[in-house]
Amino acid sequence: MPKPRDPYRDRLPMAVLSVLTCGELPAASAPGAGRLAALRLKYDYRQPDVAAELRGLWRDHRDEILEAAEGREPWAARVLRAPDGANDDDDEGGAR
Secondary structure: OOOOOOOOOOOOOHHHHHHHHHOOOOOOOOOOOOHHHHHHHHHHOOOHHHHHHHHHHHHHHHHHHHHHHOOOOOHHHHHHHOHHHOOHHHOOOOOO
């Protein structure tokens, strides 16, 4: 007997979606699917292979990311526009 199709099969894992929308990792109690990918996107987005992955995720899941961002500009869009300024909101007034 065939298995029923997973309704979330073509959707991003919650942890990855959280990083792409707001640039934050989900709470530790959130489901674990995609947590390593989310960490990599959050902290290694300047690496060429991760930047290419980020561009692909934005291209393939833009509608899902925009919907989750609820009218705010997604973190992924800010990173792709200006990779060096993506974490300016996280800085506490000091130089890097």
